[in-house]
Amino acid sequence: MNLQPILPESSELALSCQELSVYYGNSLVLKDINLDLYAHQITTLIGPSGCGKSTLLRCFNRLNDLVPNTRIQGKILFKNKDIYRFKSVEIRRRIGMVFQKPNPFPKSIYENIALGLRINGYQGDIDEVVEYSLRQATLWDEVKNHLNRNALTLSGGQQQRLCIARAIALKPEILLMDEPCSSLDPVSTAKIDDLLYELKQHYTIVMVTHNMQQASRVSDMTAFFNIKNMPNGIKVGYLSEYDLTEIIFHNPKHPSTQEYVTGRFY
Numbered sequence: 628m629n630l631q632p633i634l635p636e637s638s639e640l641a642l643s644c645q646e647l648s649v650y651y652g653n654s655l656v657l658k659d660i661n662l663d664l665y666a667h668q669i670t671t672l673i674g675p676s677g678c679g680k681s682t683l684l685r686c687f688n689r690l691n692d693l694v695p696n697t698r699i700q701g702k703i704l705f706k707n708k709d710i711y712r713f714k715s716v717e718i719r720r721r722i723g724m725v726f727q728k729p730n731p732f733p734k735s736i737y738e739n740i741a742l743g744l745r746i747n748g749y750q751g752d753i754d755e756v757v758e759y760s761l762r763q764a765t766l767w768d769e770v771k772n773h774l775n776r777n778a779l780t781l782s783g784g785q786q787q788r789l790c791i792a793r794a795i796a797l798k799p800e801i802l803l804m805d806e807p808c809s810s811l812d813p814v815s816t817a818k819i820d821d822l823l824y825e826l827k828q829h830y831t832i833v834m835v836t837h838n839m840q841q842a843s844r845v846s847d848m849t850a851f852f853n854i855k856n857m858p859n860g861i862k863v864g865y866l867s868e869y870d871l872t873e874i875i876f877h878n879p880k881h882p883s884t885q886e887y888v889t890g891r892f893y
């Protein structure tokens with residue numbers, strides 16, 4: 628079945644999965660994923676717990692290489708080139724990740740951004756990049772007078788925006804976000820939603836979320852994953868429906884998509 632949707636405004640490809648299957652040891656967890664992700668769009672990955680959303684996200688910048696016994700079949704293309712033809716360091720710089728729980732280093736706000744630049748051998752003006760990244764993450768005005776303060780003294784929402792600034796500083800082309808607001812209150816979540824909207828002018832964003840309001844509010848494209856029970860009792864994740872967010876939320880093709888987005892999914 629062709630799951631590729633009506634094309635969004637930007638149809639420049641950012642990432643493309645071709646017949647991608649993922650295994651942990653001998654267990655197949657994601658089967659035959661064909662998915663094109665478009666540049667300068669926000670794409671959300673939604674679906675029931677365990678369908679493999681985070682697993683897929685980790686495959687995009689090869690973080691899965693660091694998880695023992697993980698194996699993939701099929702291909703992921705970035706710039707039309709298999710991601711395994713890049714060095715892992717390069718792919719992780721160009722495809723950044725923001726995690727579920729804010730994870731700033733126990734260092735100053737400034738150092739949280741400067742460290743990655745130094746490790747990557749950045750030769751330019753670090754002060755400039757620190758300011759630029761904090762501005763892009765809409766945190767600059769709140770922290771500009773105490774850049775030497777320990778990042779762990781910031782609120783959860785501020786810490787998450789700092790983690791976004793840290794990722795932005797390395798000038799990625801794609802930002803992967805794994806439930807970036809799951810530990811945040813509604814005000815901080817709303818700030819991140821606004822920020823995502825700004826960021827998509829510069830980056831391609833792929834986000835996992837369980838928050839249907841957030842998915843429908845901020846994303847352009849939505850991919851709904853579901854779980855198939857195999858005859859041997861094993862549960863396998865698959866891509867059930869992929870389309871413009873408006874269609875997924877208001878006129879999906881599959882009843883299961885409708886049930887999931889309206890909270891009537893068992």
Ligand SMILES: Nc1ncnc2c1ncn2[C@@H]1O[C@H](COP(=O)(O)OP(=O)(O)OP(=O)(O)O)[C@@H](O)[C@H]1O
Binds near residue numbers: 679
């Ligand atoms: N390191 C691992 N080793 C073995 N199995 C794993 C590992 N990580 C995840 N799994 C299994 O792979 C399947 C997919 O997990 P994953 O975390 O990707 O799902 P998810 O859709 O992101 O779930 P959630 O919404 O609950 O975060 C689950 O059955 C999970 O138990």
